[in-house]
Amino acid sequence: MPVRRFPEGLHPYVITHCTILLFALFLNGVSAQENRSFIHGPEPGERLDTLLRVYDSGNTASLPVSVIRGKQKGPVFTVVAGIHGYEYPPIIAVQQLMAEIDPDRLSGTLVVIPIANTPAFYGRSVFLNPQDSKNLNRVFPGDKAGSVTEQIAYRISEEIIPVSDVFLDIHAGDANEDLLPFVCYYDKRDAPQQNELARRLTAAAGFEYNVVYPYNITPDEAAEYAFKHATQQGVPSLSIEAGKLGTVQEEAVTMTREAVYRMLHEMQMYPYSGTGEKTQQQWFGKQSYIKCPQQGIFYSKVKSGDRIAKGQYLGHITDVFGNRRADITSPADGIVLYKVGTPPVNAGETLFCIGGK
Numbered sequence: 001m002p003v004r005r006f007p008e009g010l011h012p013y014v015i016t017h018c019t020i021l022l023f024a025l026f027l028n029g030v031s032a033q034e035n036r037s038f039i040h041g042p043e044p045g046e047r048l049d050t051l052l053r054v055y056d057s058g059n060t061a062s063l064p065v066s067v068i069r070g071k072q073k074g075p076v077f078t079v080v081a082g083i084h085g086y087e088y089p090p091i092i093a094v095q096q097l098m099a100e101i102d103p104d105r106l107s108g109t110l111v112v113i114p115i116a117n118t119p120a121f122y123g124r125s126v127f128l129n130p131q132d133s134k135n136l137n138r139v140f141p142g143d144k145a146g147s148v149t150e151q152i153a154y155r156i157s158e159e160i161i162p163v164s165d166v167f168l169d170i171h172a173g174d175a176n177e178d179l180l181p182f183v184c185y186y187d188k189r190d191a192p193q194q195n196e197l198a199r200r201l202t203a204a205a206g207f208e209y210n211v212v213y214p215y216n217i218t219p220d221e222a223a224e225y226a227f228k229h230a231t232q233q234g235v236p237s238l239s240i241e242a243g244k245l246g247t248v249q250e251e252a253v254t255m256t257r258e259a260v261y262r263m264l265h266e267m268q269m270y271p272y273s274g275t276g277e278k279t280q281q282q283w284f285g286k287q288s289y290i291k292c293p294q295q296g297i298f299y300s301k302v303k304s305g306d307r308i309a310k311g312q313y314l315g316h317i318t319d320v321f322g323n324r325r326a327d328i329t330s331p332a333d334g335i336v337l338y339k340v341g342t343p344p345v346n347a348g349e350t351l352f353c354i355g356g357k
Contacts, residue, residue, distance in 0.1 A: 041067065041069070042067055042068075042069040043069065044069055044070065044071045044103070045069070045070070045071050045103040045104055046069055046103065047066060047067065047068045047069075047098075047103065048066070048067045048069075049064070049065070049066045049067075050064075050065055050066075051063070051064050051065075052064075052065060052155055052159075054148050054151035054152055054155065055148070055151075056132070056146070056147045056148050056151070058131075059119075059131040059132065059147070059148045060148070061118060061119050061129075061131065061148040061149075061151075061152060062118055063113065063116065063118075063152050063155055063156070064113065064114055064115060064118070065111065065112070065113055065160070066098055066111070066112040066113075066114065067109060067110075067111050067112075068098075068101055068103055068106065068109065068110040068111075068112070069103060069106075069109050070103050070104075070105075070106030070107050070108050070109060070110075070269070071103060071104050071105075071106065071107075072106070072107035072108070073107065073108065074106075074107035074108025074109070074267075074268070074269050075108045075109075075165035075166065075267055075269060076108060076109045076111060076163055076164050076165045076166075077108065077109070077110050077111070077164070077165065077166045077168070077263070077264060077267060077269060078110075078111040078112075078113075078160055078161070078163075078164040078166065078167050078168065079094060079097070079110065079111070079112050079113070079168045079170065079260060080112075080113040080116055080156070080160075080167070080168065080169050080170065080226060081093070081094040081113065081114055081115060081116070081170045082094075082113070082114065082115035082116045082117055082118075082120075082121055083116045083117055083136050083137050083169065083171065083226055084117065084120065084126075084127055084135075084136070084137060084171060084174055085115065085117040085118070085119070085120025085121030085122070085123070085124075085125060085129075086120065086121075086124065086125065086126045086127070086174050086175050086246050087171055087172035087173070087174055087243065087246075088172065088243065088246065088247065088248045089172045089242055089243030089248055089249060089252035089253045089256060090170035090171060090172055090240070090242070090243070090256055091114065091115055091121070092248055092253045093170070093252075093253045093254075093256035093257040093260070094112060094114045094170065095114060096253070096257050097112070097257055097260055097261075098112055098114065101270070105270060105271060106269060106270055107268065107269045107270070108165075108267075108269045110264075110269075111160065111163070111164065113156070113160065116136060116152060116156065116226075117129055117136045117149075117152065119131045119148070120136070126174050126175045126176065126246070127174060129148065129149045131147075131148050131149070132147035132148055132149050132150075134147060134149035134150065135149075136149050136152060136153060136226075137224070137225050137226060138224050138225070139153045139224065140153045140156075140157060140222065140223050140224055140225060140226050140228070140229040141153060141154065141157040141158075141222065141223065141229050142154030142155070142156070142157050142158075144158075153226070156226065157229060157233075161229065161230045161233055161235055162233070164230070164235050165235070165236070166197070166201065166235070166236050166237070166238075166263070166267065167226075167227055167230035167235045167236070167237040167238075168201075168227075168237070168238060168239070168240065168260065168263065169225075169226045169227035169230075169237070169238075169239045169240075170239065170240045170242075170256060170260075171239060171240065171241050172241065172242055172243030172244065172252060173241070173243055173244030173245055173246075173304075173338060173341070174246060175245065175246030175342070176245070176246075176340055176341060176342045176344075177244055177245065177338050177339070177340065177341060178244050178245060178303060178304045178338060178339050178340070178341030179241055179242075179243070179244040179304050179337070179338040180209060180241075180304040180305045180335070180336065180337050180338065181207055181208075181209065181241060181242040181243075181252065181255055182207055182209040182210060182211050182241050182242075182284075182337060182355075183202045183205045183207045183209075183210050183211070183238060183239070183240050183241070183259065184202070184210065184211035184212065184213055184238065184239050184241065185198035185199060185201075185202050185212065185213070185227075185231075185237065185238040185239070186198075186212075186213045186214070186215040186227075186228055186231045186237070187212050187213065187214055187215050187285075188215040188231055189215070191234065194231075194234060194235070194236045195236075197236040198231075198236045198237060198238050199212075200266065201236070201238055201263045201266055201267075202238050203281065204262050204263055204265070204266035205240065205259035205262055205263060206258070206259060206262050206279055207240075207242075207255070207259065207279070207281070208279050208280070208281060208282060209281070209282055209284070209335075209337075209355070210281055210282070210283045210284070211283075211284045211285075211287070211337065211355055212283065212284070212285045213287065215228075215231065217232065219232065227239050240256055240259055240260075241338075242255045242256045242259075243256075244304065244338075244341065245341055245342070258274060261274070283357075284334070284335070284337070284355035284356060284357060285356075285357065286332075286334070286355070286356035286357065287337070287353055287354065287355060287356070288330075288331050288332040288334065288352075288353070288354040288356065289350050289352070289353055289354075290314070290328060290330070290331065290350070290351045290352040290353075290354070291348055291349065291350060291351065292317070292340075292345045292346060292347055292348060292349045292350075292351045293317070293326045293347065294317060294325060294326060294347050295345065295346045295347050296317040296318055296319050296320070296325055296326075296345060297317065297318045297319075297320065297322075297343045297344065297345070298315060298316075298317055298340055298342075298343055298344070298345040298351070299315050299316055299317075299318070299343075300314055300315025300316075300328070300339065300340075301315070302314050302315060302336060302339065302352075303336065303339075304336050304337065304338055304339060304341075305335065305336060306335070306336050307334070307335050308330045308333070308334065308335070308336060308354065309330065309333050310330055310331065310332050310333050311329055311330060312329060312330045313327060313328070313329055314328045314329060314330055314351075314352060315327075315328045315351075316328060317345060328351060328352075330352075330354060331354075332354055332356055333356060334354040334355050334356035334357075335354065335355050335356075336352060336353070336354060336355075337353045337354065337355045338352075338353050339351060339352045339353070340352075
């Protein structure tokens with residue numbers, strides 16, 4: 001496909017205006033919200049790549065954005081990977097998608113952020129941007145005048161989410177997380193059409209396990225999480241979680257890639273025939289979180305996907321001398337969605353997330 005790129009080293013003033021140019025005209029009159037004004041952008045059948053720069057007093061970071069405009073009119077579907085830079089399967093899945101998508105077969109526009117947190121990715125940093133020690137998935141909607149992480153969140157909040165008809169945030173288990181693959185969305189019951197589409201796309205992804213999170217924040221409250229903020233702003237939003245322990249599992253990459261194709265097919269944006277056999281899906285509407293009581297060394301033979309009972313022994317924590325300091329038991333019946341899968345633990349961290357019906 002034709003690909004245009006803006007130069008990397010542009011002055012901040014120019015980059016700001018490139019952001020405006022980025023989305024101009026690519027919908028050819030089709031928009032997620034009314035009264036958009038676009039002045040320039042990729043032509044039908046073209047892809048436009050750019051790096052949006054952010055700066056604070058001591059750091060520089062970039063937010064890569066790729067816009068693929070289809071030959072036919074249709075919605076704007078946004079895919080974001082790498083909000084946590086150590087979660088590799090989503091990043092690799094998105095790289096494959098960008099290489100494979102044929103604009104001649106695409107209806108609408110695919111907006112892709114292939115690595116949202118480039119400093120964490122290249123710095124091999126778990127959860128945090130090493131430049132400012134902030135977690136990108138805890139600072140939404142961000143701050144225009146804040147640190148680099150807060151500015152990345154701000155650019156996504158102000159320039160990406162508002163032009164999206166669907167916002168998909170892809171994650172995996174980070175370097176310390178053993179995770180069961182699942183798709184999830186927030187149950188925003190006061191927006192039934194938005195909620196219905198998020199649920200429909202969650203089901204269309206074809207995963208065995210689906211999770212529905214409660215939506216319990218006010219319109220003015222900081223959402224913190226990227227796809228929760230998009231939900232708050234009225235955009236049908238969901239997340240894929242596939243992969244674990246900071247490595248690239250090909251199975252997780254394939255699951256994620258195919259799930260995106262299924263969602264695009266459900267939106268009538270892209271033909272996809274590789275749906276395969278229907279999976280018997282399970283839905284979990286309750287979550288129980290077990291927090292770590294103290295710093296130490298964690299021992300557990302329980303794995304993600306295990307079914308557990310209320311009161312069941314799940315593991316224990318010792319100090320550095322091997323003295324047993326705390327036993328961990330389950331507060332509820334359910335299935336382990338994710339858990340700490342490595343020995344070091346700190347007070348207040350989530351040891352387990354248990355999904356229940």
